[in-house]
Protein backbone atom coordinates (compact mmCIF):
# COMPACT_ATOMS: atom_id res chain seq x y z
CA UNK A 1 0.00 0.00 0.00
CA UNK A 2 1.34 3.37 -0.95
CA UNK A 3 -1.20 5.34 1.14
CA UNK A 4 0.18 6.76 4.37
CA UNK A 5 -1.47 6.27 7.76
CA UNK A 6 -1.95 10.04 7.99
CA UNK A 7 -3.90 10.03 4.70
CA UNK A 8 -6.16 7.21 5.92
CA UNK A 9 -6.80 9.18 9.10
CA UNK A 10 -7.63 12.29 7.12
CA UNK A 11 -10.13 10.25 5.08
CA UNK A 12 -11.76 8.86 8.22
CA UNK A 13 -12.04 12.38 9.65
CA UNK A 14 -13.59 13.68 6.42
CA UNK A 15 -16.37 11.10 6.36
CA UNK A 16 -18.97 12.77 8.50
CA UNK A 17 -21.81 15.20 8.08
CA UNK A 18 -25.15 15.30 6.30
CA UNK A 19 -24.09 16.67 2.94
CA UNK A 20 -21.89 13.76 1.97
CA UNK A 21 -22.07 12.57 -1.62
CA UNK A 22 -20.35 9.53 -3.11
CA UNK A 23 -19.96 9.65 -6.90
CA UNK A 24 -19.51 6.71 -9.29
CA UNK A 25 -18.11 6.82 -12.83
CA UNK A 26 -20.24 6.85 -15.98
CA UNK A 27 -21.21 3.48 -17.48
CA UNK A 28 -20.91 2.06 -13.96
CA UNK A 29 -19.44 -1.32 -13.13
CA UNK A 30 -19.64 -3.39 -9.95
CA UNK A 31 -16.44 -1.86 -8.56
CA UNK A 32 -17.56 1.76 -8.69
CA UNK A 33 -21.14 1.05 -7.55
CA UNK A 34 -20.30 -1.68 -5.01
CA UNK A 35 -17.58 0.52 -3.48
CA UNK A 36 -19.92 3.52 -3.26
CA UNK A 37 -22.81 1.57 -1.74
CA UNK A 38 -20.56 -0.20 0.77
CA UNK A 39 -19.01 3.09 1.85
CA UNK A 40 -22.40 4.83 2.16
CA UNK A 41 -23.70 1.96 4.29
CA UNK A 42 -20.58 1.97 6.46
CA UNK A 43 -20.83 5.73 7.03
CA UNK A 44 -24.41 5.21 8.23
CA UNK A 45 -23.47 2.25 10.44
CA UNK A 46 -20.65 4.28 11.97
CA UNK A 47 -23.23 6.89 13.01
CA UNK A 48 -21.60 9.57 10.88
CA UNK A 49 -24.68 10.77 9.00
CA UNK A 50 -26.31 9.86 5.71
CA UNK A 51 -24.24 9.53 2.57
CA UNK A 52 -25.96 9.62 -0.82
CA UNK A 53 -24.72 7.72 -3.87
CA UNK A 54 -24.91 9.13 -7.39
CA UNK A 55 -23.76 7.79 -10.78
CA UNK A 56 -22.32 10.13 -13.41
CA UNK A 57 -23.93 10.47 -16.82
CA UNK A 58 -23.01 12.58 -19.85
CA UNK A 59 -26.25 14.57 -19.86
CA UNK A 60 -27.05 14.68 -16.14
CA UNK A 61 -30.08 12.42 -16.56
CA UNK A 62 -30.32 9.49 -14.11
CA UNK A 63 -28.25 6.48 -15.20
CA UNK A 64 -30.31 3.43 -15.99
CA UNK A 65 -28.39 0.97 -13.87
CA UNK A 66 -27.49 -2.34 -15.48
CA UNK A 67 -29.96 -4.96 -14.28
CA UNK A 68 -27.21 -6.88 -12.48
CA UNK A 69 -25.98 -3.80 -10.60
CA UNK A 70 -29.53 -2.78 -9.76
CA UNK A 71 -29.72 -5.94 -7.66
CA UNK A 72 -26.86 -4.91 -5.35
CA UNK A 73 -28.11 -4.07 -1.85
CA UNK A 74 -28.90 -0.35 -1.59
CA UNK A 75 -28.84 0.29 -5.35
CA UNK A 76 -32.47 1.40 -5.15
CA UNK A 77 -31.35 4.45 -3.16
CA UNK A 78 -29.05 5.86 -5.88
CA UNK A 79 -30.05 9.50 -6.40
CA UNK A 80 -30.82 11.53 -9.53
CA UNK A 81 -27.71 13.48 -10.66
CA UNK A 82 -29.88 16.43 -11.68
CA UNK A 83 -31.05 16.82 -8.09
CA UNK A 84 -27.80 16.68 -6.16
CA UNK A 85 -26.75 19.84 -4.37
CA UNK A 86 -23.09 20.81 -4.04
CA UNK A 87 -21.95 18.61 -1.11
CA UNK A 88 -19.79 19.53 1.86
CA UNK A 89 -17.83 16.36 1.20
CA UNK A 90 -17.59 14.65 -2.18
CA UNK A 91 -16.14 11.14 -2.35
CA UNK A 92 -15.16 10.00 -5.84
CA UNK A 93 -14.80 6.25 -6.30
CA UNK A 94 -13.05 4.24 -9.03
CA UNK A 95 -12.61 7.20 -11.43
CA UNK A 96 -9.36 7.72 -13.30
CA UNK A 97 -10.16 11.44 -13.58
CA UNK A 98 -12.93 14.05 -13.22
CA UNK A 99 -14.04 13.54 -16.85
CA UNK A 100 -15.30 10.08 -15.87
CA UNK A 101 -17.99 11.80 -13.77
CA UNK A 102 -19.70 13.36 -16.80
CA UNK A 103 -22.02 16.18 -15.80
CA UNK A 104 -20.98 15.79 -12.14
CA UNK A 105 -17.36 16.78 -12.85
CA UNK A 106 -17.82 20.43 -11.75
CA UNK A 107 -18.59 19.20 -8.21
CA UNK A 108 -14.91 18.33 -7.82
CA UNK A 109 -14.14 22.07 -7.80
CA UNK A 110 -17.31 23.12 -5.98
CA UNK A 111 -17.48 20.68 -3.05
CA UNK A 112 -16.25 21.77 0.37
CA UNK A 113 -13.71 18.95 0.34
CA UNK A 114 -12.98 16.00 -1.93
CA UNK A 115 -11.88 12.48 -1.00
CA UNK A 116 -10.71 10.56 -4.06
CA UNK A 117 -10.51 6.75 -3.85
CA UNK A 118 -9.09 4.94 -6.87
CA UNK A 119 -6.71 2.29 -8.21
CA UNK A 120 -5.96 3.52 -11.75
CA UNK A 121 -2.29 4.10 -12.55
CA UNK A 122 -1.35 7.67 -13.54
CA UNK A 123 -4.97 8.77 -13.26
CA UNK A 124 -6.07 12.34 -12.76
CA UNK A 125 -7.17 12.00 -9.14
CA UNK A 126 -7.77 15.38 -7.53
CA UNK A 127 -8.81 16.36 -4.05
CA UNK A 128 -7.98 17.13 -0.45
CA UNK A 129 -7.55 13.48 0.52
CA UNK A 130 -6.14 11.00 -2.01
CA UNK A 131 -6.61 7.31 -1.34
CA UNK A 132 -5.03 6.18 -4.59
CA UNK A 133 -3.15 2.93 -4.91
CA UNK A 134 -2.59 1.32 -8.33
CA UNK A 135 -1.54 -1.93 -6.65
CA UNK A 136 -5.05 -2.35 -5.25
CA UNK A 137 -6.97 -5.00 -7.18
CA UNK A 138 -10.16 -2.96 -6.98
CA UNK A 139 -11.36 0.29 -5.47
CA UNK A 140 -13.38 -2.06 -3.24
CA UNK A 141 -10.11 -3.18 -1.65
CA UNK A 142 -9.35 0.41 -0.61
CA UNK A 143 -12.91 0.97 0.59
CA UNK A 144 -12.67 -2.23 2.69
CA UNK A 145 -9.69 -0.73 4.51
CA UNK A 146 -11.58 2.52 5.01
CA UNK A 147 -14.60 0.64 6.38
CA UNK A 148 -12.34 -1.15 8.88
CA UNK A 149 -10.89 2.19 9.94
CA UNK A 150 -14.43 3.51 10.44
CA UNK A 151 -14.83 0.69 12.97
CA UNK A 152 -17.55 -1.00 10.93
CA UNK A 153 -17.41 -4.81 10.56
CA UNK A 154 -17.13 -6.26 7.04
CA UNK A 155 -20.47 -8.05 7.00
CA UNK A 156 -23.99 -7.92 5.58
CA UNK A 157 -24.64 -5.52 2.68
CA UNK A 158 -21.26 -3.85 3.10
CA UNK A 159 -19.51 -7.20 2.55
CA UNK A 160 -21.75 -8.11 -0.40
CA UNK A 161 -21.11 -4.83 -2.19
CA UNK A 162 -17.35 -5.03 -1.61
CA UNK A 163 -17.24 -8.61 -2.86
CA UNK A 164 -19.11 -7.57 -6.04
CA UNK A 165 -16.43 -4.97 -6.80
CA UNK A 166 -13.53 -7.25 -5.90
CA UNK A 167 -14.71 -10.31 -7.80
CA UNK A 168 -15.49 -8.22 -10.90
CA UNK A 169 -12.24 -6.24 -11.11
CA UNK A 170 -10.10 -9.34 -10.50
CA UNK A 171 -11.97 -11.21 -13.25
CA UNK A 172 -13.26 -13.68 -10.68
CA UNK A 173 -9.76 -13.88 -9.19
CA UNK A 174 -8.21 -14.67 -12.57
CA UNK A 175 -6.65 -11.41 -13.79
CA UNK A 176 -3.16 -10.14 -13.01
CA UNK A 177 -4.74 -7.89 -10.36
CA UNK A 178 -5.33 -10.99 -8.23
CA UNK A 179 -2.85 -10.39 -5.40
CA UNK A 180 -2.50 -12.19 -2.06
CA UNK A 181 -4.15 -9.17 -0.48
CA UNK A 182 -7.13 -9.40 -2.86
CA UNK A 183 -7.45 -13.09 -2.05
CA UNK A 184 -7.25 -12.39 1.69
CA UNK A 185 -10.03 -9.81 1.42
CA UNK A 186 -12.06 -12.29 -0.64
CA UNK A 187 -11.58 -14.90 2.09
CA UNK A 188 -12.59 -12.40 4.78
CA UNK A 189 -15.77 -11.52 2.89
CA UNK A 190 -16.63 -15.17 2.26
CA UNK A 191 -16.10 -15.82 5.98
CA UNK A 192 -18.62 -13.03 6.58
CA UNK A 193 -21.21 -15.13 4.74
CA UNK A 194 -21.31 -13.31 1.41
CA UNK A 195 -23.55 -15.34 -0.92
CA UNK A 196 -20.76 -16.27 -3.35
CA UNK A 197 -22.90 -18.59 -5.45
CA UNK A 198 -25.79 -16.14 -5.73
CA UNK A 199 -23.53 -13.19 -6.54
CA UNK A 200 -21.52 -15.14 -9.12
CA UNK A 201 -24.72 -16.19 -10.83
CA UNK A 202 -26.06 -12.65 -10.73
CA UNK A 203 -22.90 -10.96 -11.96
CA UNK A 204 -21.47 -13.48 -14.44
CA UNK A 205 -23.10 -16.84 -14.92
CA UNK A 206 -26.71 -16.00 -15.59
CA UNK A 207 -27.96 -14.31 -18.74
CA UNK A 208 -31.18 -13.87 -20.62
CA UNK A 209 -31.68 -15.63 -23.94
CA UNK A 210 -31.46 -12.25 -25.72
CA UNK A 211 -27.95 -11.79 -24.31
CA UNK A 212 -26.96 -15.24 -25.50
CA UNK A 213 -28.06 -14.49 -29.07
CA UNK A 214 -26.33 -11.09 -28.96
CA UNK A 215 -23.12 -12.85 -27.98
CA UNK A 216 -23.63 -15.12 -30.99
CA UNK A 217 -23.97 -12.10 -33.30
CA UNK A 218 -20.90 -10.32 -31.86
CA UNK A 219 -18.81 -13.48 -32.20
CA UNK A 220 -20.09 -14.08 -35.75
CA UNK A 221 -18.91 -10.55 -36.66
CA UNK A 222 -15.52 -10.93 -34.98
CA UNK A 223 -12.43 -10.41 -37.14
CA UNK A 224 -8.80 -11.34 -36.54
CA UNK A 225 -6.33 -8.74 -37.76
CA UNK A 226 -2.90 -10.27 -38.47
CA UNK A 227 -1.28 -7.52 -36.42
CA UNK A 228 -2.57 -9.28 -33.30
CA UNK A 229 -5.97 -7.71 -32.84
CA UNK A 230 -9.28 -9.54 -32.51
CA UNK A 231 -12.21 -7.15 -32.73
CA UNK A 232 -15.96 -6.88 -33.16
CA UNK A 233 -18.67 -4.21 -33.18
CA UNK A 234 -21.98 -3.94 -31.39
CA UNK A 235 -24.62 -1.26 -31.95
CA UNK A 236 -26.58 0.54 -29.23
CA UNK A 237 -29.79 -0.88 -30.76
CA UNK A 238 -28.46 -4.42 -30.32
CA UNK A 239 -27.49 -3.73 -26.69
CA UNK A 240 -30.92 -2.21 -26.03
CA UNK A 241 -32.65 -5.24 -27.55
CA UNK A 242 -30.63 -7.51 -25.28
CA UNK A 243 -31.32 -5.27 -22.27
CA UNK A 244 -27.61 -4.48 -21.79
CA UNK A 245 -26.09 -1.15 -20.78
CA UNK A 246 -22.86 0.25 -22.26
CA UNK A 247 -21.00 -0.59 -19.07
CA UNK A 248 -22.25 -4.14 -19.13
CA UNK A 249 -20.34 -5.64 -22.04
CA UNK A 250 -17.52 -7.35 -20.13
CA UNK A 251 -19.11 -10.69 -20.97
CA UNK A 252 -18.82 -9.92 -24.69
CA UNK A 253 -15.24 -8.64 -24.71
CA UNK A 254 -14.13 -11.46 -22.41
CA UNK A 255 -15.06 -13.93 -25.15
CA UNK A 256 -12.99 -12.01 -27.71
CA UNK A 257 -10.17 -12.15 -25.19
CA UNK A 258 -9.95 -15.93 -25.39
CA UNK A 259 -8.37 -15.83 -28.89
CA UNK A 260 -4.83 -17.17 -28.58
CA UNK A 261 -3.54 -15.73 -31.89
CA UNK A 262 -4.24 -12.18 -30.74
CA UNK A 263 -2.46 -9.85 -28.31
CA UNK A 264 -5.43 -7.57 -27.78
CA UNK A 265 -9.22 -7.70 -27.95
CA UNK A 266 -11.25 -4.67 -29.00
CA UNK A 267 -15.01 -4.26 -28.74
CA UNK A 268 -16.41 -1.16 -30.44
CA UNK A 269 -19.78 -0.11 -29.04
CA UNK A 270 -21.49 2.21 -31.50
CA UNK A 271 -23.90 4.76 -30.04
CA UNK A 272 -26.87 6.01 -32.09
CA UNK A 273 -25.01 9.30 -32.41
CA UNK A 274 -22.22 7.42 -34.18
CA UNK A 275 -19.81 7.86 -31.26
CA UNK A 276 -17.75 4.75 -30.53
CA UNK A 277 -17.15 3.62 -26.95
CA UNK A 278 -14.27 1.18 -27.17
CA UNK A 279 -13.16 -1.52 -24.74
CA UNK A 280 -9.60 -2.87 -24.94
CA UNK A 281 -8.40 -6.01 -23.19
CA UNK A 282 -4.86 -7.35 -23.15
CA UNK A 283 -4.43 -10.98 -24.12
CA UNK A 284 -0.76 -11.85 -23.73
CA UNK A 285 0.32 -9.19 -21.30
CA UNK A 286 0.52 -6.40 -23.86
CA UNK A 287 -0.11 -3.07 -22.15
CA UNK A 288 -3.35 -1.53 -23.48
CA UNK A 289 -3.66 1.54 -21.25
CA UNK A 290 -1.30 3.58 -23.42
CA UNK A 291 -3.20 2.48 -26.54
CA UNK A 292 -6.39 3.85 -24.94
CA UNK A 293 -4.49 6.95 -23.83
CA UNK A 294 -3.46 7.68 -27.42
CA UNK A 295 -7.20 8.10 -28.10
CA UNK A 296 -7.69 10.28 -25.02
CA UNK A 297 -8.95 7.42 -22.85
CA UNK A 298 -7.33 5.41 -20.08
CA UNK A 299 -7.80 2.55 -17.66
CA UNK A 300 -5.53 -0.22 -16.44
CA UNK A 301 -2.56 -2.00 -18.05
CA UNK A 302 -4.72 -5.00 -18.96
CA UNK A 303 -8.16 -3.38 -19.39
CA UNK A 304 -8.70 0.09 -20.80
CA UNK A 305 -11.19 2.12 -22.76
CA UNK A 306 -11.69 5.23 -24.83
CA UNK A 307 -14.29 7.15 -26.80
CA UNK A 308 -13.75 7.87 -30.51
CA UNK A 309 -15.57 9.88 -33.14
CA UNK A 310 -13.81 8.24 -36.08
CA UNK A 311 -15.36 5.46 -38.18
CA UNK A 312 -14.91 1.79 -37.21
CA UNK A 313 -12.27 1.09 -39.87
CA UNK A 314 -10.22 4.09 -38.80
CA UNK A 315 -10.23 3.08 -35.14
CA UNK A 316 -9.42 -0.56 -35.90
CA UNK A 317 -6.52 0.50 -38.12
CA UNK A 318 -5.00 2.76 -35.47
CA UNK A 319 -5.48 0.24 -32.67
CA UNK A 320 -4.00 -2.60 -34.77
CA UNK A 321 -0.91 -0.49 -35.50
CA UNK A 322 -0.53 0.41 -31.82
CA UNK A 323 -0.98 -3.21 -30.75
CA UNK A 324 1.64 -4.43 -33.24
CA UNK A 325 4.05 -1.86 -31.85
CA UNK A 326 3.25 -2.68 -28.22
CA UNK A 327 3.58 -6.42 -28.87
CA UNK A 328 6.93 -5.79 -30.59
CA UNK A 329 8.32 -3.93 -27.61
CA UNK A 330 7.04 -6.59 -25.25
CA UNK A 331 8.77 -9.36 -27.21
CA UNK A 332 12.02 -7.36 -27.21
CA UNK A 333 11.95 -6.84 -23.48
CA UNK A 334 11.22 -10.54 -22.90
CA UNK A 335 14.20 -11.54 -25.03
CA UNK A 336 16.47 -9.08 -23.22
CA UNK A 337 15.52 -10.65 -19.93
Ligand code: AMP
Pocket residue numbers: 027096247278279280296297298299300303304305306307
Ligand atom coordinates in the same frame (compact mmCIF):
# COMPACT_ATOMS: atom_id res chain seq x y z
P1 AMP B 1 -14.42 -0.74 -20.04
O1 AMP B 1 -13.85 -1.32 -21.27
O2 AMP B 1 -15.42 0.34 -20.30
O3 AMP B 1 -14.89 -1.78 -19.07
O4 AMP B 1 -13.23 0.02 -19.30
C1 AMP B 1 -12.06 -0.64 -18.92
C2 AMP B 1 -11.21 0.28 -18.07
O5 AMP B 1 -10.88 1.45 -18.81
C3 AMP B 1 -11.90 0.79 -16.82
O6 AMP B 1 -10.93 0.83 -15.79
C4 AMP B 1 -12.34 2.17 -17.15
O7 AMP B 1 -12.32 3.00 -16.03
C5 AMP B 1 -11.32 2.62 -18.17
N1 AMP B 1 -11.94 3.48 -19.18
C6 AMP B 1 -12.94 3.16 -20.02
N2 AMP B 1 -13.26 4.19 -20.83
C7 AMP B 1 -12.46 5.21 -20.48
C8 AMP B 1 -12.32 6.57 -20.92
N3 AMP B 1 -13.05 7.08 -21.91
N4 AMP B 1 -11.38 7.33 -20.31
C9 AMP B 1 -10.63 6.83 -19.32
N5 AMP B 1 -10.71 5.56 -18.86
C10 AMP B 1 -11.61 4.76 -19.42
Ligand code: MN
Pocket residue numbers: 025029031032094
Ligand atom coordinates in the same frame (compact mmCIF):
# COMPACT_ATOMS: atom_id res chain seq x y z
MN1 MN C 1 -14.69 0.83 -12.78
Ligand code: MN
Pocket residue numbers: 031032094119138139169
Ligand atom coordinates in the same frame (compact mmCIF):
# COMPACT_ATOMS: atom_id res chain seq x y z
MN1 MN D 1 -12.05 -0.57 -10.45
